[in-house]
Amino acid sequence: MKHNFNAGPSVLPKEVFEEASQAVLNFRDTGLSILEIGHRTPLFQSVMDETISLTNELMHLDSDHFVLFLHGGATTQFFQVPMNLLDENETAAYLDCGVWGTKAIKEARVFGEVTIVASSKDKNYSYIPKGYRIAADAKFFHYTSNNTIEGTEMFEIPITNLPLVADMSSDILSREMDFNRFALIYAGAQKNIGAAGANLVVVRRDILGKVNRRLPGMMDYRQHIEAGSMLNTPPVFSIYVCLLTLRWLKKQGGVPGIEKLNKAKADLLYKTLDSREGFEPTVAREDRSRMNVVFRIPEARLEKKFIDACEEQGMVGVKGHRSVGGFRISLYNAVAMESVKAISSLINDL
C-alpha cells in the first residue's frame, strides 16, 4: 500500500478514484463515458449545478458571492485578479509570504501598482508577518492563506476595510473560515477540491466592472457568472472529480468535520518531528501549516535513512519543493490518519 504525501496534484479519497474511473467507462449508466458527453446536455448541467451548490453549502456563502469553476489554476488567477480589479494608476496591497505570493505580485504589476505591506523574505519565508499596516487607499488586499512550499499558514483573517482577496489553493475547505468576509477567493483544484485543470473562484459581484480596461470575454468574471461557468467548454472531467470530492467532504461532516481530523493529523506529525532528534521543522511554531509540514534533516546519514525507509515503505512525495530543498509532508483533506500514523512510526523507528 502506498501513502501519498504529494503537495499537488495530491491524493484524493479512494471512493473518488473508483467513481471517477467508473464514469470514464460508463457515466451514470448512460453507456457513455464522462469524456464524451456534451457539456450543454442536462447530464453535465446537473454535474455543474451540484458542484456549484455543494461549494456554496460547504462554504456557507451568502447570496452576494458567486461560485465559478474555471479553466487553469491559481497561476491564471495571479493575473486575472488584477486584470479585473486594478487599474493602471491604482495600487493594490499584497502580503509577501512565499514563492506563490511573489508570483502573484509580479503579475499584478503588469496591470497596476503594488505595495508590499509586509514580507517574511528576511527569514526565508519561515513565518507569517504580523502587526503590519495596510494602506487604506489601496484597491484591495491580497494574501496567500497557506504557503505550500514554505509550510506556513495564516490562521487569522486580516482586519481591513479593503476588499480581501486570497489565494487559498492549498488550504481551502480544510478548516472553518468566514468565507463571506472575502471579496474574492481562488484555489487550484488539485489539492483539496479535486483534479488538476479546474480552478475555483468565489467572487462578490459588487467588486467587478470597476476597471477601465477592456477585458477579453474569458477573463471577465462577470461573463462567467452570467454563463454559469459555461462560457466555453469547461474542463468536464476535472469538474466531475471536484463534485465527487465535495460529496465525500460533506460525508466527513463538511469543513468542521475535516478540520478536526486535519488538526489531529498535523498535531501528531509535528509532535513526532519535535520529539525526534535530528528532524527540524523549519517554520515558526504559531505559523505551522496543517497542510504542508516542512522540515530538514541536517545529518546526511539520517537523511539517507529516512529517504530509504520512505522508499521501502511506500511513502510517496516527501521531498521538499525544488526551490527550498529538505522535506515536505502534505496532509490535505484526503490524507488518511492511517498514513500519518504510518509515517510517524517510520520516523520514530528510524
Next chain:
Amino acid sequence: MKHNFNAGPSVLPKEVFEEASQAVLNFRDTGLSILEIGHRTPLFQSVMDETISLTNELMHLDSDHFVLFLHGGATTQFFQVPMNLLDENETAAYLDCGVWGTKAIKEARVFGEVTIVASSKDKNYSYIPKGYRIAADAKFFHYTSNNTIEGTEMFEIPITNLPLVADMSSDILSREMDFNRFALIYAGAQKNIGAAGANLVVVRRDILGKVNRRLPGMMDYRQHIEAGSMLNTPPVFSIYVCLLTLRWLKKQGGVPGIEKLNKAKADLLYKTLDSREGFEPTVAREDRSRMNVVFRIPEARLEKKFIDACEEQGMVGVKGHRSVGGFRISLYNAVAMESVKAISSLINDL
C-alpha cells in the same frame, strides 16, 4: 450500443476510455491514480514528453515549430493570440466564416484593429468565401479551418505572405495538411485530440516577442515554450487522454490513415442525405465539412420520425447547435464507420 455523434466533447476510441479508466485507479502499476501523481515527477514528465513528441511526429513539424499543451480551450486562444501578436495600432486580417470566427474577431478587437477580408454571413455561413484579397500590411491572417456549428470546412490553405494563424479545433489531425505553413495553430482537445480542459498550440518561435504590451506569464507563449508546457500545474488527466488518443491515431496509420477513413465516412453520410428525400444538407457542396454534417428536415412529421428513431436506436448528439437549429452529425476521428453505417441505414429505412 450507443452511437455517439456529439460535436464536442465527443467520442474517443474505446481503448482510450479503457486505459484512461484504468489509470484513474492505478497508473502504470505504481499503485497510484493518475490524478494523484505530481506533475514534476519523471512519471508525468514522460507523459508530457511523449504527448509533445507524438504531436510533432503526426503533424510532421519542423524544428521552428513548438508544440504546447495549455489550459483552457480555443476560446482562451481567441484572445491569447492577438495579445501575443497584435499591437494596439496594428491590424490583423480575419476571415469571417461562422460563430467561432466571429468570437475570435471580437476578442482580437480588444487588442488591436481587425479587417474582415471576407465573410459568408450573407448566406448564414453556409459556404466558404473564395477569391478575396488579403491586405499585405496586416500583422497576420486568421481563419477557422472547420466551422463546427455551420458544417463548412476550408480544404485549401490560403496563399499569403502573412503569418497564417488557424483555429483547427474541429478538424485538426483529421486530414493531411502542411502544418509547417502556419505561424500559429490552436485547437481545443475535446474533439480529435483528447479530453476537454487541454488545448493544443503549435507556434513558430520567430513570430513571438514583437508586441509592446507586457504579457502576464501565463499568457506568454515564450514562457510556455521554455517551461515545456509546465509553467504551472498542467491539466494532467486531460493531457494523458491526449497521449492515449494520439497513440491510437498513430496505430490507425497516422493522419493519412485516418483521412482515408474520414473521407469514406463523410462520403457515405452525404450520399445518404442527398439521396433521401426530405433531408436537406445546408452547406455548399464543395465546402461540406467531413467533421460536422449539418442538415435540415423541413417536414415536421419526418423530423419527428428521425428524432424518435435516433432515440430508439441509441444515436446520440444529432441535434444541431442551439444557434442554428436543425441537425448535425459529427464524424470526428474516433467515430467508427460502423456508426456511420448505422445512422445511414436508419435514414434510408425511415
